[in-house]
Amino acid sequence: MARNRHRNGYSIDHHELDLFGMQKAAKEMMKLKLFRDARPTKALGILTALTILAGLFAFRNAPVNAGFPVTVIDDLGRTVTIPNAPTRIVCVSPGVTEIVYALGLGDKVVGVDIYSDYPPEVISKRRIRDIYTPDPDEIAALNPDLVIIYSFFGPGDPNVENLERLGVPLIVTCPTSFDDVFRDILLIGNATGRRVEAGALTNTLKERVKRVRDLTCNVTKKPKVYFEIWYPPIYTVGPGSWPHHLIEIAGGINIFGNASTSWVNPVEEEVIVAKPDIIITIRGMPGYHETLETIKMRGAGWEEIPAIKNGKVYSLDESLVGRPGPRLVDGLEIMAGILHPELFNVAATWTLDLNTAELRFSTQKLTLQALVRADIEVLKAANNGSLVVSALLSGPEVPKTLKLVGKYLKIECGVPSGLVFTLKVYYSKSELNNLGVSEESLKIYYWSEERAEWLPLESIVNRDEGYVKAVVDHLTYFALMGEAQPNVLETPIPLWVVLIVVGVLSLICVVIYIAARKH
Template sequence: MSLRPLVLAAALLVAAATASADQAVLRIVDDAGHEVVLSHPARRIVALAPHLTELVYAAGAGEQLVAVGKFSDFPLEARSKPVISDAFAVNYEALAQLRPDLVLVWGSGTAERTKAKLRSLGVPVYEIEIRSVAGLADTLRSIGRLAGTDGVAQARAQAISNDWAALQSAYAGRRPVRVFYQLWDAPLMTLSNQHLIASAISACGGSNVFGELSTLTATVSWEVAVQRDPELVLTGGAPGEAAKPGRWAEFAQVSATKHGEFASIEGDLIARSGPRFVDGARELCMAVDRARQGLPPVVFPAAKAASATR
């Protein structure tokens, strides 16, 4: 009897097993172009920024979250997680003890040396940098794949995409309003059209008066800001907080000052590039529309606490 059929059969079995193993391996390229490879869906996830924590919960993987960054306070369940980092440092000893199989980092908000240190430890690091609502939805899908919670993540991503499309449609074709988004007042800081918040300004029929800046955020001079003559000055603030004109009150010739058009959007909604962004964009659209109509700004009430599936 020839051994050739037996050898061939054995080879096919090995090939099938290898193919099956390859299919089980998760390979995803992050927003910085790094390939992240996991041998199995992540069971122990660390999220080193508040919006990353929110994204993990929204993707249905909150139970796999073993540690978070400082100020990770939404949803309520996140407040019980160990905090192992802030904007400046990571507690690497605590991180090692947690034995994570995936660490999520914020691309533009995490220091390069921190990312390098994490990778040197052999921890799978997935870098996230969200610049659009489409990117936000894609990030949710990617987290769902990495965590093995595709169904929940896909549904949430689709809901966000649908809400965003409806918002854009509702405000399409309205008169443009010149908007200055104020990140800080001393020094005066704003953002460019590369920033996710700028996509909300555009969707609402606003025109970002510093949209052409070459960086995400930048310090600008009061002289140039006044020359741009914004019709509305927006800031991110605490829930229910009224916007204060601040130094803008010194410039009576500015349209926003003339008409008292200063509005504060809940910062955690609009400034975090997370799953509640469209809720913040909806507040922003209301502020832009009131300025468009010459109506006084409204103070937005605090958003109601939501569950992990919100």
């Protein structure tokens, strides 16, 4: 057992340095010359420090298994006991993986399914190849102490019996609504000793969903939505699917909402006759890359669909609209902004299909024309996905020392890993004059959620063409801002100018006085 000896002969055993050890240490140190010669205030200060330090050591040395064993009931009604705080977790579901990481347990994850790609650091984890029928041997090789899966089959799922044979605590999730997702977050938080974090996350997500419900519950005009997940042949969504659930909460009508199955295979004529106001295509499905342009080329009837005629075709990442995890709320908010921009301070929404094959040899561009004039040029992306850009009428409060030029932009992406783009925001000199903003002070700012403030990007001002440009590698709110030009009457006058003016005026007065004397 290691011991350190104080230079005055006091011996400290670090393995026994707990609260009681600290109290004993204090008594021993009182006998030392260090304390005998010290002033009372100094001695009191050292004792106070020891007391605080004792508390810190007591906290640090608290048992890692405090609160365990824990018994929970999963989504299939199974009673599961976790004997110790999990340190080797296997997640067999992208939604489960995102929940576990959102609770701050990323360092405890030793394996995930092949579809888990968020957050970016999950890419380095060992993979379970089959998400539908996970191989018990693959999981056992990772030596887990907790396995969490998603059941595609519900009660009677044969995977459950196969994995139970491992003798490792197994939690099965099977959510079908936002309330189920929230319960699963609390379930996983309880099973892993992260109850506080799970409660805080759930409360935040509930508030965001409630806000969307409150704003859309009384809408009288609901747009008809066609949500396409494959073509050809056509596959879309019906009741019981996550996209259908999001469309309803966001204040829309799924044109196949009366289907008898969750996944629908209609003929093209059914879509054309339904005349959807909005078409949403999905990203993240290998082999599927439909856009407004490709849909127009499908043949007679498609070009007459209102969504096609009005350019209301958007693409959303599968990870935001099909994974029962925290980011499902992000997908809901984006969809609500598309369906009812007037309710969510959204002036316009654009989407850009990220194509990594194209980005290997060139860039991808998106031009914005409504409310904010801007160009986005994507330079890099690690995954195919959808870049969602919204022009907003309001955003986080601008600092008092700055003025907003134009409006806000919010840029989002379901798979942001490795994403780098340039953002070019245009301005007019007349707008700057009206605002009283100096052109040389213009910068693109981004909103830092962590610091809750606007921070400047390294920006280049092109005065000839009237734009500000910056390179961006993260997603958040963006805005063009500049410093206000000081009012002439409020501008402080340099002392040397004052002295010269006073001197000139004095000289003039002297000259006038002398001239008057002569007369």
